[in-house]
Amino acid sequence: MTVMTYRDALNAALREEMRRDDRVFLMGEEVAVYQGAYKVSKGLLQEFGEMRVVDTPITELGFAGVGVGAAMVGLRPIIEFMTWNFALLALDQVVNAAAKMLYMSGGQFAMPMVFRGPNGAALQLGAQHSQAWESWLAHIPGLKVVAPGTPADAKGLLKAAVRDDNPVIVLEGEMLYNMKGEVPDGDHVIPLGVAEVKRVGEHVSLISYGKMVNVALQAADALARDGVHAEVLDLRTLRPMDVPAIVATVRKTNRCVVVEEGWELCGLGAQVADYVQREAFDWLDAPVLRVHQAEAPMPYARTLEKHAKPDVAKTVAAARKVLYLD
Amino acid sequence: MMARKKPDAASAALNRELLHSMLLQRRFEERTAEAYALGKIGGFCHLYIGQEAVSTGSLSQLRPDDYVITTYRDHGQALARGMTPRAVMAELFGRSDGCARGKGGSMHMFDKQLGFLGGHGIVGGHIPIATGVGFAIKYRGGDQVCVCFFGEAAINNGAFHEAANMAALWKLPVIYVIENNRYGMGTAIERASAINDIYERAQSYDMARDVVDGQDVFAVREAIGKAVQRARADSMPTLLEVRTYRFMGHSMSDAVSGTYRTKDELEEYLKRDPIALLRSRMEEAGEISADEIAAMDAEVKAVVQDALDFADASPELPLEALWENVLVDTTSDAGAMPARAG
Numbered sequence: 001m002t003v004m005t006y007r008d009a010l011n012a013a014l015r016e017e018m019r020r021d022d023r024v025f026l027m028g029e030e031v032a033v034y035q036g037a038y039k040v041s042k043g044l045l046q047e048f049g050e051m052r053v054v055d056t057p058i059t060e061l062g063f064a065g066v067g068v069g070a071a072m073v074g075l076r077p078i079i080e081f082m083t084w085n086f087a088l089l090a091l092d093q094v095v096n097a098a099a100k101m102l103y104m105s106g107g108q109f110a111m112p113m114v115f116r117g118p119n120g121a122a123l124q125l126g127a128q129h130s131q132a133w134e135s136w137l138a139h140i141p142g143l144k145v146v147a148p149g150t151p152a153d154a155k156g157l158l159k160a161a162v163r164d165d166n167p168v169i170v171l172e173g174e175m176l177y178n179m180k181g182e183v184p185d186g187d188h189v190i191p192l193g194v195a196e197v198k199r200v201g202e203h204v205s206l207i208s209y210g211k212m213v214n215v216a217l218q219a220a221d222a223l224a225r226d227g228v229h230a231e232v233l234d235l236r237t238l239r240p241m242d243v244p245a246i247v248a249t250v251r252k253t254n255r256c257v258v259v260e261e262g263w264e265l266c267g268l269g270a271q272v273a274d275y276v277q278r279e280a281f282d283w284l285d286a287p288v289l290r291v292h293q294a295e296a297p298m299p300y301a302r303t304l305e306k307h308a309k310p311d312v313a314k315t316v317a318a319a320r321k322v323l324y325l326d
Numbered sequence: 327m328m329a330r331k332k333p334d335a336a337s338a339a340l341n342r343e344l345l346h347s348m349l350l351q352r353r354f355e356e357r358t359a360e361a362y363a364l365g366k367i368g369g370f371c372h373l374y375i376g377q378e379a380v381s382t383g384s385l386s387q388l389r390p391d392d393y394v395i396t397t398y399r400d401h402g403q404a405l406a407r408g409m410t411p412r413a414v415m416a417e418l419f420g421r422s423d424g425c426a427r428g429k430g431g432s433m434h435m436f437d438k439q440l441g442f443l444g445g446h447g448i449v450g451g452h453i454p455i456a457t458g459v460g461f462a463i464k465y466r467g468g469d470q471v472c473v474c475f476f477g478e479a480a481i482n483n484g485a486f487h488e489a490a491n492m493a494a495l496w497k498l499p500v501i502y503v504i505e506n507n508r509y510g511m512g513t514a515i516e517r518a519s520a521i522n523d524i525y526e527r528a529q530s531y532d533m534a535r536d537v538v539d540g541q542d543v544f545a546v547r548e549a550i551g552k553a554v555q556r557a558r559a560d561s562m563p564t565l566l567e568v569r570t571y572r573f574m575g576h577s578m579s580d581a582v583s584g585t586y587r588t589k590d591e592l593e594e595y596l597k598r599d600p601i602a603l604l605r606s607r608m609e610e611a612g613e614i615s616a617d618e619i620a621a622m623d624a625e626v627k628a629v630v631q632d633a634l635d636f637a638d639a640s641p642e643l644p645l646e647a648l649w650e651n652v653l654v655d656t657t658s659d660a661g662a663m664p665a666r667a668g
Contacts, residue, residue: 021658025465051465057495062454062488069458072443073393075465076658077458092485096448097455105436105444106427107651112658141652163657 002185006148007177009155010040014078016187017162018048021076024162027054027063028080028117037082038118038177064090064115068097071113071167078162081117084133084171090115091136098167099142114161116170119147120211120261121298123175124305130298132262134210137169138239138271144192145239147171149213151181153236156190164192171238173211195242197249201229204319205249207272208259209235212310216259219315230319238268246272247279254285255322259315264292286322291315338613344386344543345608346622348378348601351402353623353630354411358401358418361634362578367418371432374402376573379600380505381406383546384473384568387554393441393463395456396475398433399505399572400445403475407442409435411633421640428643429651441470449510450476450483453502457489460498464561471499471557473550478567479510481524490565494531499557501550504567505540511576512586525567533565540570541600571595 004012018024025048030037032045032055045053056063060081067077081087087094094115101109121130138145144166148154154172161168198213199220206216213234220230233249235241250256256276258269269290276288294308320326355373362371374381381403385394388407396403404414409425417424418432426436433447443459446452456474463470480486481504493500504524508515515522528535534556538549546568553564573596575582583592608614 057488057491059488059492061485062457062492065451065454065485065489066458066461066492069395069443069455069460070462070465071458072455073459073462075462092448092451093454096451097446101444102654103651104426104430104434105438105651106424106429107654108426108436108438109443110654110656144653160657165654165656165658 001182003180004151004183005177006151006154006172006179006181007038007040009151009183010158010172011042011044013155013158013162014041014044015047017159018044018052023074023076024078025052025054025075026078026080027056027067029056029058029082031055031080038174040177041080060086060090061093064093065097067113068093068101068111071098071111072101072109076112076162078114078116081115083129083174084117084119085129085131087115087117087133094143094167094169095140099140103142110165111167112165114158114168114170116158116161117172118174119171120173121305121309124300124302126300127297132293134171134238135262135266135268138268143167143169143239144237145169145171146192146237147210148236149176149208149210149234151179152183152188153190153234155183156188157192157236159187159189160192163189168192171210176211179214190236193237193240193242195233195235195237195245197231198234199230199232201231202253203229204255204257204323205231205233205253206257206259206315206319207233207235207246207249209238209268210261212259212261215310215312215315218312219259219319222312222316223319228319228323241271241275243275243279246275250276250280251283254283256284256288257291257315257318257322258288259291259310261310262293264290264295267292286324289318289322291318341604341608341613344382345601345604345614346626347382347386347406348543348604349623349626350411350629351378351381351405352601353626354405354414354633355401357630357634359574359578361418366638367432368420369431370398371418371578372399372576373574373578374399374572376595376599377505377507377540377570378402379543379546379604380475380503380540380568380570383543384475384503384550387547387550388473389470391441392470393443393459393472395443395452395459395472396445397449397452397477398445398447399477400433400435404435404437404442404445407437407440409437409440409442411629412636413437415633415637416640419637419640420643421637422643423636423640427647427651450480450485452476453480453486454489456500456502457493457498460493460500460563461496463499464496469558471501471554473501473503475503475505477510478504478506478508478515478524479513479518481527482519487530490528490531490533490563493563494533497561498563499561500563501553501557502563502565503550504565506567506569507572509572509576509586512580514586525565528565533563535565537567537569540568541598541603543600543604
């Protein structure tokens, strides 16, 4: 194990996969000379050269399409979006091209590519820079979607994403890049589609993913002080979702809170709640509750932003509610 | 390049191939319209009739290892690239033997072996993909080229400009062919574009550009030939505007003339049928006789009838096919970079 930041874990994953396979290249805004808007690609230009670490004009639709074309004829592109907010311009390529090419070509053209970048809110970036798009992306057949919440998962899931022969969406987080954690040494690859119990407990299940896993873990700490043992399940992959892991934890604890970053209506937690009602209805001792962003564009004002975001206090309150403690 | 003198055996043979290619597309689509009316083909179906000199003229200049990508008006280009009429017709019928297993349909013809990277249904969406193919060619150090067809209406789309800028910036071997058939569905070019000489848009990107008569297969061949040379030898892109006209409606649900173009206009353009033009030039040059043309036409019609019979007999997809090809089950081991797709 080596302690490193989430940023360095991603960097190591990129470096190792580019060394392993010369078809892999990184393309996006500021990834090369500037070394990455968030320094995730630091040093890669120097090691791999400008054909494999490619700065693009500010043209999300255009360079996402370049990645699709390169993948169609045998390369393995990694397309970096400076944030997923900007990737809305590129969704035609992600949804209409990458996600469907294999299907509409009757199996002829696989899309071995990765679209990655930070997703969700950071701090006071305002309405256009603070959005969490996981439910949009996880909605699309033909994509895989991962949301690593720790440095170890960031490395292992990104490496698996690069090796997968399907288009994989990697949702990172601006607030995660500086987070430190232990990362296994060696070729650390985490299979896609497998959730992980991050903390074992028996009273309530907190189901989460991405940076919200850390909120759920802190909430579990707070609950423990009152003698409540929460189990924290990290979905890690949002599509395909590890339904057996969801069902197992809820059948064990009989109570479920989903901690998600996006808005409520049609949010990711709605799907988790659906799996739970279908597969664990008779085990439930309380309705499934969801902790999510308030149904408003993200405000800039500090107090309002805090009020809008899902957080530890809201998660603790939801857990206490499903336990009928309040 | 057409000599109005003694027929040259080599060029006469080539010209017959060109005529055959164009005639096949024409007869194929005439029967496609019939099959559509009979309900054997569903959905949107956009015919290429009138534009055959563009597909044949362009694709006759390519090597087998080059790449082609196009729009939803893709039957003609699929055939001109060498896909079998059987595979294309079976795809239109939505059957198992279609070139995309019946999962693509009229707008999504694909053939990996032929480097035919699809018909694409979102106007402009495939233009950046062509730029990416050019990027991959350069990345691998190959000398292939990618020809990308799109209509004149797509030139106003942001995707075109983003893609063209990167191709020029990075010097990629892509030939962007604007099939200017004057109408983006029902909107005339004068009502959609601030400039009408749209090949001049290439100036914004310091890209080589040309404009050519799209009803004249030789003119198309010559212009594409230069662009292919520029791409293959110098890895430089070209924007080529080909002025053509579709003789049918935008799609099967659109009248041939009426609200947005007059019958008179259509009739003027029908006088410049690309197949009739080629045929009369070959006849004038003494390269082909009326009997030989009739024999070629009969042969082509038989091929198309065979394609229809084949498509009709091709099995429907089993229901479990719904779930196939959504994802692949594989992951990649490090491998050598392929010289090309497939």
